[in-house]
Amino acid sequence: MMNIKCLIIDDEEPTIQHLIKYINKVPYLKLEKYFLDPADAIEYLSSNVVDIIFIDIEMPNSELDGIDFIKIMGNSQNYILTTSHPKYALDGFDYSAIDFLHKPYSYDRFLEAVKKIKDLVSRKKPNETTEDEYIIIKVEKGYNKILLNEISYISSEKNYINIYSNDECFKALFTMQSIEEKLPSHTFMRVHKSFIINLNKIKTFNIDDIIIKKGMSEKHIPLGDIYKKKFMEYFDSKILKSS
Helix, strand or coil, X not given: CCCEEEEEECCCHHHHHHHHHHHHCCCCXXXXXXXXXXXXXXXXXXXXXXXXXXXXXXXXXXXXXHHHHHHHHHHHCCEEEEECCHHHHHHHHCCCCCEEEECCCCHHHHHHHHHHHHHHHHHCCCCCCCCCCEEEEEECCEEEEEEHHHEXXXXXXXXXXXXXXXXXXXXXXXXXXXXXXXXXXXXXXXXXXXXXXEHHHEEEECXXXXXXXXXXXXXXXXXXXXXXXXXXHHHHCCCXXXX
């Protein structure tokens, strides 16, 4: 049976519980999490995937409202808007919301929206992946979304890390271990105690040194002794050898 993973973001607990009751009545809907604060949902989605987000638009109890959240996350997510104020619906549809539920809404109306989700998910190919794979990091004035395929490498600096994309550098309060755990291992590799690299950005390498493409420039990354065996074994099968 198809499972559709759901997330709820709303700053009112009674509204959340009402929606949970509806979700639990539909066999193929699976509630992953619910959040009262959109900022917590952003952090969760940096390392988890859902199929649909039920999100309230107006959340006066939080620093971010639904529209702020959608602006940050963009079209990488599927949204069903839930609000008592229909005047906000147009803003949400500007960001390709699937449907709009005007509170209080009936179970029948909820099922109409759910059918749209089911149709959307069923049209996707089983192994389809999105080019919008990303991480979200907290910065001084909000949040930055960074596409994984734009990251060249990551370096450590005391309690911070620096994430270098094609043409920007983002500083974030992470340890190297914590950011390494959030990155897909088939694309990123720790090659030094102070460096993680995007394997797709490698230009050349030898037993001691890796050259990474960073936009129009290059960066020399040292290959640490304890990481050499894993790194060389990864590329051994990819190296063309004469017979």
